Amino acid sequence: MGIASDIVIIIVAALTGGFIALKLHQPLVLGYILAGVAVGPHTGGITVSELHNIELLAEIGVALLLFALGLEFSFNQLKPVRAIALAGTPLQILLTIGLGASIGKLFGWNWTAAIWLGALISLSSTMVILKTLMNQGRLGTLSSKVMLGMLIVQDLAVIPFMIILPKLNDPQAGLPLLGAAALKAAAFILALIVLGTRLLPRMMAYIVKWNSREFFLLFVTATGLGVGLATYLAGLSFAFGAFVAGMVLSESEYGHQALSEIIPLRDIFGLLFFTSVGMLLNPSFIAAHWRQILLLVAAVSVGKGLIFALTTRLFGYGNVVPLAVGLGLFQVGEFSFVLAGIGVATESISNDVYSLVLSSAVVGMILTPFISGLTEPLYSLKKRLFRHESLETFNLPESGLRRHVVIAGGGRIGLQVARVFRSIEVPFVIIELNYYAVARIKRAGLAMIYGDASQETVQDAAAVDRARLLVVTTPAAVTARSIVEKVKAVNPDIPIVARSEGIEQMKVLLESGATEVIQPELEASLDMTRQALVHLHIPATQILRHVEEARRQFYSSIGEGVDRGLSHLKSAGRLLELNWLTVEPDSALQGNTIGELGIRTRTGVSVVGVVRGTIFHPNPDPAFRFEAGDFVAAIGSEEQYETFGNLATASFENHKAESA
Numbered sequence: 001m002g003i004a005s006d007i008v009i010i011i012v013a014a015l016t017g018g019f020i021a022l023k024l025h026q027p028l029v030l031g032y033i034l035a036g037v038a039v040g041p042h043t044g045g046i047t048v049s050e051l052h053n054i055e056l057l058a059e060i061g062v063a064l065l066l067f068a069l070g071l072e073f074s075f076n077q078l079k080p081v082r083a084i085a086l087a088g089t090p091l092q093i094l095l096t097i098g099l100g101a102s103i104g105k106l107f108g109w110n111w112t113a114a115i116w117l118g119a120l121i122s123l124s125s126t127m128v129i130l131k132t133l134m135n136q137g138r139l140g141t142l143s144s145k146v147m148l149g150m151l152i153v154q155d156l157a158v159i160p161f162m163i164i165l166p167k168l169n170d171p172q173a174g175l176p177l178l179g180a181a182a183l184k185a186a187a188f189i190l191a192l193i194v195l196g197t198r199l200l201p202r203m204m205a206y207i208v209k210w211n212s213r214e215f216f217l218l219f220v221t222a223t224g225l226g227v228g229l230a231t232y233l234a235g236l237s238f239a240f241g242a243f244v245a246g247m248v249l250s251e252s253e254y255g256h257q258a259l260s261e262i263i264p265l266r267d268i269f270g271l272l273f274f275t276s277v278g279m280l281l282n283p284s285f286i287a288a289h290w291r292q293i294l295l296l297v298a299a300v301s302v303g304k305g306l307i308f309a310l311t312t313r314l315f316g317y318g319n320v321v322p323l324a325v326g327l328g329l330f331q332v333g334e335f336s337f338v339l340a341g342i343g344v345a346t347e348s349i350s351n352d353v354y355s356l357v358l359s360s361a362v363v364g365m366i367l368t369p370f371i372s373g374l375t376e377p378l379y380s381l382k383k384r385l386f387r388h389e390s391l392e393t394f395n396l397p398e399s400g401l402r403r404h405v406v407i408a409g410g411g412r413i414g415l416q417v418a419r420v421f422r423s424i425e426v427p428f429v430i431i432e433l434n435y436y437a438v439a440r441i442k443r444a445g446l447a448m449i450y451g452d453a454s455q456e457t458v459q460d461a462a463a464v465d466r467a468r469l470l471v472v473t474t475p476a477a478v479t480a481r482s483i484v485e486k487v488k489a490v491n492p493d494i495p496i497v498a499r500s501e502g503i504e505q506m507k508v509l510l511e512s513g514a515t516e517v518i519q520p521e522l523e524a525s526l527d528m529t530r531q532a533l534v535h536l537h538i539p540a541t542q543i544l545r546h547v548e549e550a551r552r553q554f555y556s557s558i559g560e561g562v563d564r565g566l567s568h569l570k571s572a573g574r575l576l577e578l579n580w581l582t583v584e585p586d587s588a589l590q591g592n593t594i595g596e597l598g599i600r601t602r603t604g605v606s607v608v609g610v611v612r613g614t615i616f617h618p619n620p621d622p623a624f625r626f627e628a629g630d631f632v633a634a635i636g637s638e639e640q641y642e643t644f645g646n647l648a649t650a651s652f653e654n655h656k657a658e659s660a
Contacts, residue, residue, distance in 0.1 A: 006048045007057075010275050013039045013046075027127050029274050029334055030365055033358075036278020043283060054276050055341075060225065061273030062338050063242040064266040067224035069155055070246020071259040078149050084315040085149035092150065092311045093157055096122035099303045103296065109353070112168045116349050119161055120340055120357050121300050125333035126151045128365045132328070132372050142434045143324035143375075146312060150329065158335045162237045165339065166346045184236055189244055192227065196248030204254045217261045223249065224262070239338070277337045277358065280344070285355045296360045301371070305330040319433060320379045320452050328372045331364030332357065376482065379455070392450035393461065394442055396429065401463040404428055408453035408483050409473035410437045410446075413499065413520075417471055418446050429462050454482035465490045472498035472514070477505045481512050488513035522554055544579075544638055578608070579641050581648055583630040588650045595622030603644040605636030 013035035021031030039048050048054055078085045097118030104114025129151060133144050163185065200223070207219050224242045231241025249258050286293065309326030317325075340357055343349040405421060407414045410432030418441075421428045430446055431453040432438050441448045451458035453474070464470065464487045472480050477500075484496055495515045500506040506517045526547050533543045583589045589597065594607055610617045610624065611631035617624065626632070634644055 003050045003053045006050050014271050032274035033278035036275035037281050040279035058273040058276040061269035063228045063239045064269050066239045066243040067246040068266045070243040071250045081146050081149035085153050088311045088315050089150045089153035093122045095307045120336040123154050123333040123336045124329040128368050132369045143321045201252045220258045293359045297363050301330040324375045331368050332361035395447045402466045403468050405469045406462050406467045407471045410441045414473040454479050470496045484512040583626050585628040589626040593625045604640035605634040605644045609633040
């Protein structure tokens with residue numbers, strides 16, 4: 001069957017490798033690479049026969065990877081960390097290229113191979129870091145935003161590397177060619193932007209009207225690969241054109257839809273690419289050069305980690321951020337495989353150099369979750385050794401903190417909680433590490449400590465031992481759990497209200513000592529359900545019953561003890577449930593007073609307010625007479641409110657007959 005059988009072999013092998021990677025909590029990329037090793041020409045057994053043809057298909061995978069990268073790219077993602085992303089990342093790349101070139105010279109390589117090594121190790125793995133941050137519950141923290149911002153710019157650096165590095169084979173001839181390539185690239189980008197902003201949006205709007213997902217996918221794919229082919233025919237990189245096409249499409253209103261449609265196709269061809277990377281890896285080379293591989297891994301990990309940490313510190317980030325970035329971004333990334341493939345194809349680097357870099361990259365990816373996981377214990381050790389390090393505090397009361405609320409996290413949720421506490425004059429202090437959130441809190445004039453709420457020194461400054469309540473608003477699972485456990489160790493009786501992003505995190509927080517755990521997505525969905533049912537004119541008692549039943553079913557999945565406690569809480573809440581109804585012209589309420597109707601005696605509810613026109617009448621007395629159109633607020637249980645609703649909807653004649 002030729003190439004068809006090869007593709008089947010690759011997909012089945014990748015499925016097996018992906019399964020093993022997921023079971024070992026590793027990114028799928030590693031599974032694909034190992035699958036390529038298994039079916040490659042160096043291992044025997046079932047082997048791909050048309051390796052060259054697979055490599056040609058893999059080029060489409062590279063183009064689609066960069067096309068999707070262009071679709072995903074947005075300068076808005078860089079705004080929170082734009083200084084270090086746009087200025088710090090180029091500095092880090094240059095320093096890492098210098099590190100790699102020095103290592104290459106120590107290995108006895110020529111300058112071309114040494115500089116290629118520096119460029120290859122300067123890039124880190126977006127896929128591995130995203131997977132690691134998600135598993136550790138650290139997405140959304142300041143350190144994760146710094147890492148992702150730098151990774152975005154690193155990914156963009158692949159494009160100039162593709163143009164510049166192959167010219168190093170002949171520097172004298174390469175400089176004019178490099179200048180010509182740069183001019184071509186600039187002219188091409190300008191032409192594509194002009195064409196893309198005027199023509200492509202109109203074409204996409206026209207195609208969308210046909211309401212065919214299949215044809216929309218075909219158009220998006222043809223655009224990305226077609227523009228890539230045009231750049232290749234113009235003497236530039238095929239992948240470069242695909243990337244620019246993705247950037248142009250991302251600015252249209254259909255950019256997100258285009259990305260969602262192209263991702264499955266990108267993943268399949270990306271599978272072919274990463275498998276082809278593994279096919280070039282020779283296990284016998286690893287066995288013969290394992291000392292050199294371990295030496296390169298150690299040198300790159302330590303040197304690159306220090307460069308990231310120092311660069312982060314240079315741009316004003318303190319506390320745990322430099323340590324987290326250094327321990328997170330030390331590995332070599334998947335786009336380095338793209339560059340290495342170009343290096344082998346242009347004979348800029350040998351197969352031995354390729355195998356050495358690839359082997360070291362795979363080892364670094366495997367080590368990333370373990371090395372990154374050392375962030376918290378190492379930072380805790382640092383804080384214990386340097387307790388004299390001062391913390392930044394703002395607007396703390398001169399009399400000190402006592403009987404106050406500690407809010408761990410000053411993002412949107414924490415800031416809103418703090419504003420409510422301030423309005424009712426409840427003393428509180430916010431603990432926040434995100435620099436931009438800190439700036440917002442300072443402008444609001446709220447009491448705050450700048451630091452990591454999971455660290456003991458910061459908790460000491462917030463006087464958690466004297467606090468009356470802890471509110472944990474951070475979504476990061478590991479951080480939230482650490483905060484709860486450490487505060488409970490100091491103040492065992494303190495009530496704790498926390499948020500969670502899912503059932504598993506909720507269980508962990510409750511087991512760690514949290515009193516109440518809120519699931520924001522659930523509460524938002526229930527509120528949307530409530531509002532939707534109101535617009536469908538469903539009776540308020542039925543709305544309450546359905547919403548509470550949905551909430552009960554969700555929380556009952558957490559555990560019997562939690563469900564029982566929650567049921568008691570919700571039952572108490574129902575006693576104070578506030579509901580509204582409108583007085584219709586034929587209602588028994590129309591023209592009668594609260595006293596005449598005997599509402600409290602007959603139904604059990606209390607009328608706490610009436611809106612008439614634009615005037616609100618709070619706590620009306622028994623002599624208050626209802627009129628048609630009044631909006632009546634009543635408090636009572638579900639059963640009491642249902643009785644009141646029946647009274648309100650009865651006609652005046654029925655009411656008189658009932659009274660007689």
